[in-house]
Amino acid sequence: MALLKLKNLKESNAFLNTLLDNVDSLIFVIDKDLRVVQINEAFRMFIYKQDEEIDQDFFGKVLSCGYTVNESVNCGSTNHCHLCEFRNGVLKSLEEEEVVKKRLARAIYLKDKEAQRHFQFTTRPVDFQGEKMVLMIIDDITEMEEKKEKLKQLNEIKNRFLGTVSHDLKNPIGAIQSLAYVLLEEDLGEEHKTYVDEIYKASEYMMRLVEDLLDIYKIETENGRMNLRRVEYIQILQEVIDSHRITAKDRRIQMILEVAEDAGTLMIDRNKILQALNNLIDNALKFSPQGSKVVIRGYRRSNHFITEVQDEGPGIKKEDREKVFQEFYQGSLPFETNRVKSTGLGLAIAKKIVEAHNGEIGMESNQKGTKFFFAIPIAH
Ligand SMILES: Nc1ncnc2c1ncn2[C@@H]1O[C@H](COP(=O)(O)OP(=O)(O)OP(=O)(O)O)[C@@H](O)[C@H]1O
Ligand SMILES: [Mg+2]
Known part of the structure; x- marks a missing residue:
């Protein structure tokens, strides 16, 4: 004063x-x-x-x-x-x-x-x-606490709805998909083949959407409970890179893994982290131009293990960077592909998985490319 x-x-x-x-x-x-x-x-x-x-x-x-x-x-x-x-x-x-x-x-x-x-x-x-x-x-802070409680209840209702609907849709969609597949093997006329092909693709997309929704439902309702096991992290990185080799080769993209041999072990839910990594690499390949590079890095920084996936794609516009982790957000693809249509849930799921490991996910982007990274605490 x-x-x-x-x-x-x-x-x-x-x-x-x-x-x-x-x-x-x-x-x-x-x-x-x-x-x-x-x-x-x-x-x-x-x-x-x-x-x-x-x-x-x-x-x-x-x-x-x-x-x-x-x-x-x-x-x-x-x-x-x-x-x-x-x-x-x-x-x-x-x-x-x-x-x-x-x-x-x-x-x-x-x-x-x-x-x-x-x-x-x-x-x-x-x-x-x-x-x-x-x-x-x-x-x-009564009002704030009451709003928080209300939101929690609404979220529970949403989750129950999500769980029931997606679970109950799985069987009929599966049936449509397999029947369309069987029909495609039949001797159909050109026009009918196109129709059935459309049915098959649409059911494939619906199945993906339902599975992604079920994943979100499971992570949210299990309260982020992860099935933690100590795993050799370099193996996980190698596994996920191997599973993308064919796509990378098709698009003439070079995948480079930069991680120390002695990177060590991490307490993680193996399948969930694989799922998160899968999406980051899938995105990097999807948004990269032919002939470019995707680098996957892993290193320790104080008590966290950082994983980075860096591409040489078109980058993400400043105004869209906030939105990429939101459910259903999708930017347009810089080129045509004939892959299964996306749901826009990949990064939202990856974020939930990383946060369920008490970690953090983020990204940096410019016109030369995008780097997604996440940090997982190294449990002792
Ligand atoms: N490496 C990247 N380069 C450029 N844009 C990206 C990259 N990764 C994500 N994005 C943008 O963020 C959006 C959301 O990504 P997200 O993985 O959630 O969904 P998606 O890949 O479109 O669909 P899905 O993962 O369900 O197949 C993408 O549609 C794209 O616009
Ligand atoms: Mg994706």
């Missing part, structure tokens, strides 16, 4: 009070006997109390804590006080001079009505002219 020149102590005091009264958080100061000695306007508005009503009352009572009201005893004397996180935070700041930050849900009385609220609070020790006090800052 050295910048603003105030005439005297009274003026600077008034200025500080104005500042405190304009903060949205509930702020109050508690003395060593756990009595409230100062509050700000946000707090007054929240608890519908005036300074005279508070006048050095215990902070739990000032806050109209549900325990003190229901048991009609003072803060510090209810059956719950020893477990009260507010109280324990204040005591810790007083006794051990520590800053405490916590979240909690608590019943309090607002306008004489009991309400369950979610709070985030900080208690901070302050020493004023040799007297120990605690500055308590509380934010009411």
